[in-house]
Amino acid sequence: METTRLAGIWSQRKVLDTLVRRDLRVRYARSWLGYVWTLIDPLAMGLVYFFVFGVLFGRTTGSDDLVFIVYLLAGMLPWNWFNNSINETARALYAERLLVRSTNIAREMWVIRVVIAKGIEFLLSLPVLVLFVVLILFGADLGSGNLSLNERLIAIVPALLLQFVLCVGMGLVMAPVTALVDDFVRIVRIVLRMLFYFTPIVYSMELVDDKLPWARDLMVWNPLVGIMDMWRVGLSGKVGVDGWAWITATIVSFAWLAFGLWVFRKLEPAVLKEI
Amino acid sequence: MTDVVEWRTAPDQPVITVEDLGIEFLRGRKRKLSLREMIYRGGTSHNKETFWALRHVSFEVGRGEAVGLVGGNGEGKSTLLKMIAGTLLPDEGRARVREGVAPLIELTGGFIGELSARENIYLTAGLHGMSTEQVDERFDQIVEFAGPQVRDGIDKPFRHFSSGMQVRLGFAVITCLDEPIILVDEVLAVGDKAFREKCYDRMEALLEQGRTLFLVSHSEGDLKRFCTRGLYLKGGAVVQDGDMDAVLDQYNDDIMSQS
Numbered sequence: 001m002e003t004t005r006l007a008g009i010w011s012q013r014k015v016l017d018t019l020v021r022r023d024l025r026v027r028y029a030r031s032w033l034g035y036v037w038t039l040i041d042p043l044a045m046g047l048v049y050f051f052v053f054g055v056l057f058g059r060t061t062g063s064d065d066l067v068f069i070v071y072l073l074a075g076m077l078p079w080n081w082f083n084n085s086i087n088e089t090a091r092a093l094y095a096e097r098l099l100v101r102s103t104n105i106a107r108e109m110w111v112i113r114v115v116i117a118k119g120i121e122f123l124l125s126l127p128v129l130v131l132f133v134v135l136i137l138f139g140a141d142l143g144s145g146n147l148s149l150n151e152r153l154i155a156i157v158p159a160l161l162l163q164f165v166l167c168v169g170m171g172l173v174m175a176p177v178t179a180l181v182d183d184f185v186r187i188v189r190i191v192l193r194m195l196f197y198f199t200p201i202v203y204s205m206e207l208v209d210d211k212l213p214w215a216r217d218l219m220v221w222n223p224l225v226g227i228m229d230m231w232r233v234g235l236s237g238k239v240g241v242d243g244w245a246w247i248t249a250t251i252v253s254f255a256w257l258a259f260g261l262w263v264f265r266k267l268e269p270a271v272l273k274e275i
Numbered sequence: 276m277t278d279v280v281e282w283r284t285a286p287d288q289p290v291i292t293v294e295d296l297g298i299e300f301l302r303g304r305k306r307k308l309s310l311r312e313m314i315y316r317g318g319t320s321h322n323k324e325t326f327w328a329l330r331h332v333s334f335e336v337g338r339g340e341a342v343g344l345v346g347g348n349g350e351g352k353s354t355l356l357k358m359i360a361g362t363l364l365p366d367e368g369r370a371r372v373r374e375g376v377a378p379l380i381e382l383t384g385g386f387i388g389e390l391s392a393r394e395n396i397y398l399t400a401g402l403h404g405m406s407t408e409q410v411d412e413r414f415d416q417i418v419e420f421a422g423p424q425v426r427d428g429i430d431k432p433f434r435h436f437s438s439g440m441q442v443r444l445g446f447a448v449i450t451c452l453d454e455p456i457i458l459v460d461e462v463l464a465v466g467d468k469a470f471r472e473k474c475y476d477r478m479e480a481l482l483e484q485g486r487t488l489f490l491v492s493h494s495e496g497d498l499k500r501f502c503t504r505g506l507y508l509k510g511g512a513v514v515q516d517g518d519m520d521a522v523l524d525q526y527n528d529d530i531m532s533q534s
Binding site for chain 2: 022041099
């Protein structure tokens, strides 16, 4: 059943292109500043976290680790994609109910399109990370630490793929549930805020091993731990690959996709009656 | 709109097959659940009573047939239409539609106020399965049909259009989709008197090409003008399926005997 649904989605991928273009056009049509916002937002937040954790708390990564500001951005930018995807997919069906009611495309598209549109915005925000990498490579002193680009940068490809699978899977659960249950969005927001701190973005897993050794075994089931690690290994030759986290990230992401497809199919008739 | 309809099915194969179709709704208006309520009351307060809007509905529609759906308010006409359009899913049985569908339902639903009319045409047509090249081909035709006011404002944000112009554009896009099956929910003709005439002409032209029409309407004039076959829905079931005039007579008799 799920495979035939997937085949149906694949056969309609052209519509996906239309939907994503529409999303991006709506986002960037209103003001020429549109693209600048995509850069300013992560830049501002990155600087805030940098001053709080990097400067005030004096969090230096040491010579064996990635420079903190790069470490931070390499975690925060993918996090923003994840965060925006989940928040937006939760509203995906309800916000577009007029369209959902009047067109007969595979309804999963409404979720997938959000993840892709947010993914493109995320890719457009990557110059922020590139900027800091270039600054440091050219000798700017932005804190102690290592920065040595290496061939493991290729791990970004599976990182993107896994995060896409994860976001689609979770989004397929969020969208129908929020369409049926009014205040589910509030819980999602709280969980997301907690998850931000349960993901190694402003701290590293080494710090967890150091202070709370037992927590690693739990945290490793957060697929973002592995995904963040994939982002960072290519930026410094001294960062080791966290093999277990990569494996659990893969398992958990695809498990979410399977679960999401199942939930979506179960709830779809009820959602259509409701919206 | 091209003159030749491209069919995927064999000429004698039904294009719509509805088998033992049923759909169940909650009687209470409020269906949306709230977690707060679930936790406080250990359950939900909403009415769990359900009713079947349609049940055990079966029929077939062939190529080139023009079917009119007749029935009072709340007898499931629009619900049936939406299940054929695929925007509602049945709880029992199924509706198989073997050809593409152009749904004249919620005409302006797909348009976005922020974007220009031009962009909206491409987007809406794209959502109904047209490729960019196909829209390119038909773009002038769509704009011409929608009228000169729409042409003048083609690159203005859609929200500056009057509501009349909005539905005119919606009608123009959907009727240019070139799908073999046309589903109409009351909105057979929109806009001012002159434009309504254009809509009727367009509908007649589409039917002459041998397309299949499924029309929900309360207008006896429209039903008699366009439809040859009638389906009479009452109490969630098809009570009569036959010649349009005969079905309308039966429907009128039922109304007279009730009052």
